[in-house]
Amino acid sequence: MELQVLLLFMIFAAVVAVEIEDLLSSVIAVGAVGLGLSLAFLILKAPDLAITQLVVEILCLIILIRATIKKDLVLVKDGRWLFNTVSTLVFICFFLVLAYFALKELPHFGQPIMRVAKEYIAYGLQETGATNIVTSVILNFRAYDTLGEVTVLFTAVIGVLAVMRKIGRINAK
Amino acid sequence: MQNKEPGMTLIVKTITRLTVGLILLYGIYIVLHGHLTPGGGFAGGVIIALSFVHLMLAFGKEFALKRLSQAAIAISESLGAIMFLAIALLGLVVGGYFFFNFLSKGRPFELFSAGIIPWCNIAISLKVGAGLFAIFTALILFSEARQER
Structure with missing residues (x-):
């Protein structure tokens, strides 16, 4: 139920991001989609993916904001420094408390939960017939990952060729 | 006598003639034995691409592009991607789910x-090898075009 509400919210935010005129609002709407995805990972019981998604989303948001609208970024410099400092400290403490509860659930260092990996090690040869267990994971159990990697590489090659060949063709004339 | 030809000196060319076949063969070995020994499509594809990069560095770009033209690179790159996807979809058709190991x-x-898994490795090696060599060729052509300016 929460997942459906979250998906509707993400679709709405994506439509807003495409349709809105203001660049800053568009970037913030993209960030809202990413945060919704992070919450969806949390609901689907994948906390490590949720943490990764959150971190990457924040990084992308910062880069996008700096890259797209570095000119008209409003910076408040004078006045209200007490309010600003106090509110920053309050938010840092708030997120530290949340991070404490979130990180407490992770397995301790050196004691990984090997439930999935144990299955792969025990049944890898029997299920796939490959004696190299890394290949059996990459190309059989987790082949979706490899498909994504291949797609990323394909897109990267096409992008490089599109950017580079334009100059070569103009000079060839 | 050799100075008029593009590429490096006679010593490098002679050594390259001896080694380039071995490098290519080693790349193919890594790809085909990906399910038995460490390695696989990504590593083997890079080694195959490196053998052609070796040719290009030693003999100049025309010689290497005669052996493996840009059209052939584009075709094998796309063929690798389509082959990988086709294997996955065949699993869907034959076995009922994506990437089903139906053989x-x-x-x-x-062997x-x-x-x-070996077929997936071959597809990935085609894709990775052709893709990396295509990027290398594009960068070389780009830098030459820049020098001419």
């Missing part, structure tokens, strides 16, 4: 075993 598993430690 027979065979006996362990044999023809592990079902679709």
